[in-house]
Amino acid sequence: MGDEGVALVELAGVSKAYGGVRAVRAVDFTVRAGEVHALLGENGAGKSTLMKVLSGEVAAEQGTIRIAGEAVRFARPADAQRAGVAMIHQELDLVPALSVAENVFLGREPHARGVLDRRRMVAETRQLLARTGVGFDAATPVELLRTGERQLVTIAKALSLDARILIMDEPTSALSPHEVTRLFAVIDQLRRDGVAVVYISHRMEEIGRVADRATVLRNGEVVAEFDARELTAAQAAEAMVGRPVHLMFHAETRATVTEDVLEVADLVVRPRAGRREPAGISLRVGAGEIVGVAGLLGSGRTELLETLYGAGPKGARSGTVRLRGKDFRPRSPRAALRAGVAYVPEDRRVSGLALEHSVLANTVLSIVDKLTRFGLVPAARERGKARETAGRLGVKLTSLADPVGALSGGNQQKVVLGRALLTEPALLLLDEPTRGVDVGAKAEIYRILGEIARTGVGVLLASSEPAELVGVCDRVVVLRGGRSVHELDTALAGEAELLAASMGDVR
Template sequence: MADDIILDIRNVTKTFPGVVALSDVSIQIHHGKIHGLCGENGAGKSTLMKILSGVYPYGSYKGTIFYENRELKLEDRAIRQAIEEGIAIVYQELTLVPSMTVGENIFLGKEPVENGVINWDKLYADTRQILEKYKLDVPPNAVVKTLGVGKMQMVEIAKALSENARILILDEPTSALSESEIDKLMEILETLKEHGVTCIYITHKLEEFFRITDSVTILRDGKTVATNPTSELNHETLVRHMVGREMKERFPKNSRKPGEVIFKVENLVATDPNEPSRKVLDGVNFDLRQGEILGIAGLMGSGRTELVTTIFGEYGNIISGTITMDNKTLNIKSAHDAMLHGISLVPEDRKGQGLVLMQPILRNISLANLDRFAGFFRIDQDAELAAANQQGKNLSIKAANLQDRVDSLSGGNQQKVVIAKWLLTNPQILIMDDPTRGVDVGAKFEIYKLMNELAENGVSIIMISSELEEVIGMSDRIMVMHNGRSGGVLETQGVTQEKIMAIATGIEA
């Protein structure tokens, strides 16, 4: 075995009842490199990471793993043991305690103790040291829930680094980050590399592989398809390996012609409902035409999510400004009001806001639409099932049975369930907040196609997206937000990522 191989995964097979999650997977990871792991949802990435981090302990899978030239056996206290071995993982879903401070979170479970009492001074000093070392711009004593998602992610990374990790696994670290935060993360990863830390980097954003990784392993259906140095790969080969077919177009073509303006927001100013002195929207202007996809770009915290949830009647307190639809002023007070006006919202956080995970797919699809199937005394369950079946077919939701729990589906299919729920309300305006976040390439393409179809049928779509390529690829026009303000609406024709970034970061107005 070559000395520079830190992790050698050999012929690992992991099965669940009825499913082979990993089949004879072998990967060699070199010391001090950034190794990308690429694959659609369900390809086996998460399963492999759970083996490395001890969630699935030694003995629950077949095959062997060599770590620093000896066999890695994570047994009894497998998760803790993995951390002690220096294998740390940053999960896609944040695992911080919101009510605790940054320092408390970083040292959770390993607080510096003197005579049975926590030494807070040392804890915060150490926290500061870690944060400064990796140039993480977060105050050590800030309460985590007051931070934005981007900063929380950084705390998460700091927490992993504080374990003296030699292998750091990052599972879709950028899915919630803004462009500038991603740049920051890339810098951090470079720093880590200098310190000799090996990274395993999982992402759905393919361009990130080319930006940061040294080599990439592609998984498909639980098998290793290929491991290549990144320099030998390009976008097309990567996608081909992932989906097993050529995918020339990332965004489906469309030939729609948007109609008249049907919806208008003028000078909208709104405050945080929990903190009435804080303006979250400070003068937003845009209009929306029938059958149009309007993209909203902007950094995390620029007010884009706040804007759509305020329109939907579920967030900000509107101080001034008007929202008009079909030339009538709207006064939407709740999601129910919004739905009555034909406005639907596919929320940002699929699991937290979109789905009742423990319930069947069927009930999730019908949840916002029971009025249609029910009188006061009875829900027509057959009509409900028929409607849900129809949606399932239209959106090609891959499920054996709509009575299965929704959390048994892959991320892409879960997202389709959320979309199905809102399509069933027959919206005139469909707001989609980051609709392809955490969704694999194949499902992304299907969601794009669906959006185009809807727009061609006259539905107006407002799409928020963190991915500039997606905004440019899908939208007819793009509104860029910065600091709660709309920085003008751009025609997509001829717009560049640089132009959008310039407005989003406030360099240009």
């Protein structure tokens, strides 16, 4: 149907620069009614800037925008919304303290006779949630929802605008396979309704399933357009980076474990509302070994890592945890760091970075105490450590003084990882380390993990991507309902076996 629709969105010659950096260069881009058009490119390729122009968040310096054949100019996002354009951001723009319904209708609350019509707001939100197939109630506070559930709330919010043009930026990055399937069913319905969808994703396996066409940006320019149903991951990757790229990292030699860095036996933590605490987890991580943690959304992956880092609830706990042969029960992240445990959280922009502060400050934050001399931090030592870390991890930046929020997603993730490595940990905990990261940055992060493991650091990596777990890890422990239910040797098992184990189909 997408091939037969009329052009609902037409961008012609659109250009935008930030300072001396041209983010978008004379881009032509169209989306037809009833079409899903994938927009691909590395972090920093110009995808977000182009979509911010379309959604009214920034103004183009050159070029034109036409909606259904009519030239438009958007001074603010509200103008774009009135024209039927809605954008679902990768980084969620929700207010945790408000309910799902209050977030969906924030700033557009229905009123009756001058009074907030809460009953109507909840009823309409429930209808929207039903379209996305979620199981939580409209009155639930957002702060009690997991990341994947919050993503579905943002989709319901966009649907409430009755958008003709829907921009989805990495909409499946935090969703379980079941939720992805449900989302694709919603997108199919939008396609049948004649909605034009711009779909931004780094997950190549999704593009052929959901999109009709795919356009690739590199350095702010359109470099290729494909029939998405025939596009291969290799073709997309080569167009995105301008050279062939190995999408996954595979260790040339498997780790020879001489000692365990981490031993967890029958770990149980008293449950807390909205969380899936460990309810019987056993696993081990050897020195120089990369061990994966798999499981569907709500299986307890994040809660396990937070418990090991001292960031979980301080309630009753049973079972044993040993770090380098000694009993380990950190009361705080600071205590975990002192013991040799570092953590890279799932949401780098909320939990991992101070976005308004410099790359320098964000990089050395974890080792300020070590750098301090007579109560002062020598600037030269600070810059030296940050420059050395940025070089080692291949962080692309103009200056260490730049706000870290100005970097692309992949480079932000490298800063968080670099800060963790500066603590010289014995155990590195990683939660979705390549979420929202392009294929080039993924390959770099996988290379870095291989180097880290070869130095004898134990790595515990939680991920929702079976290909990542199988390609990167020596072993994978599967969680379900807060329990460890299966362990796979990645030399003998593949993605299908891992997914089956996560869903409970273990034979």
